[in-house]
Amino acid sequence: MDIKIDENLDITDVVCPVTFVKTKVALDELDDGQILAVRLNDGEPVQNVPRSVKEEGHQILKLLHNDDGTYTLLVKKVDDE
Amino acid sequence: MAFTNEQLERYSRHILLKEVGAKGQKKLLNGKVLIIGAGGLGAPIALYLAAAGVGAIGIADLDTVDLSNLQRQVIHTTADIGKAKVQSAKETMQAINPDVQVNTYQIYVNAASIMDLIQDYDFIIDGTDNFAAKFLINDACVLQKKPFSHAGILRFGGQLMTYVPGEGPCYRCVFREPPPPDAIPTCRQAGVVGAMGGVIGSLQAMEAIKFLIGKGDLLTGKLLTYDALTMEFRRIKLPGRKDCAVCGEHPSITEPFDYEVPACDLKAEGESHENSPEL
Amino acid sequence: MTIIVAGDKKEYAEGTTLAALIEKENIDSPQYVTVSLNDDFVESGAFADTVLKDGDNIEFLYFMGGGA
Structure with missing residues (x-):
């Protein structure tokens, strides 16, 4: 499956809750159906950020394990308003 | 306008909320609220609105x-x-949040000054302590079609209502005229628990925030009363008044005017008084 | 008959007027209290002539002028 990424975000330099806050703000800027790629750290971020994104109603497409130990989360924005 | 990392952290607890989010926080940062009275009600209002990142806060x-x-x-x-x-x-306020622009007005808010004062603000908050000021703020806001929060506190009680043009009664619909001077006790004569300003002022700040972000139901057409001794909140439905002198079908009040402030409410020697004329 | 006075259900005799209710309820300085009956304000001049009926909802709204 080929996924076209509309926006990239790196949250490896921040900690909770700013990790999810930054993700949420980036998603707020997108239109319905656009894709955000989020680079995040192992541990707490990879446990919590995908779950919080899902709770907001967005669609998780993929969670990729990168060679440097980080992850890339691909999220499709769902705008229900 | 993009958030700085510092702003994302400062406002994270707002941005996390579905009803606020980045959009709502931007609305707060672009919001302009005027607080009339920097006393028992005005103090918590100003603190919470500054902390919330309301972009421009006037205080008179x-x-x-x-x-x-x-x-x-x-x-x-x-x-x-x-x-x-x-x-x-x-x-x-600026020590709490340097993001916020604070406009100060060290003036006696009266019929001559109020129309210009409220003009540039999105939402007005009445934190005054006398009926003359409360009726003046109501009339000016109705005439300029400005939403505002009214409140009063006394002893162990407090109450508040919100006026939004076209969406419910104004303060004058409920209380047509100020009571005669000294007929109703004020905090100055009767006392008030300090935390009452915190309870009711915080509710007024909440109304301003909800108005700015455009979420939830405001206290339009409702009077919320609080009795600290029985710990009872009541939300009383307020009828409108078609013949209201300022917001009714044929208003007789077309410009703001000043009522006399009762003598015992005026500034006494060595004492201070919100929004009282200088003697 | 049962009426609702400031949120509480109360029993009053048929024919009770608003003026009588205000006296029974010990409303302080009634001349400065705004009264709403169901969805309308009642003018103070009409208290004596307003006869309450079963199910009426009466609210008393009091001046509160403090804030500083």
């Missing part, structure tokens, strides 16, 4: 900080005694 009060204010006016400290309340409030 003629008085200086007095020792007897400190039991409840939590924005001022002992070191501020003698300082203009608006200046003391501004310093505290």
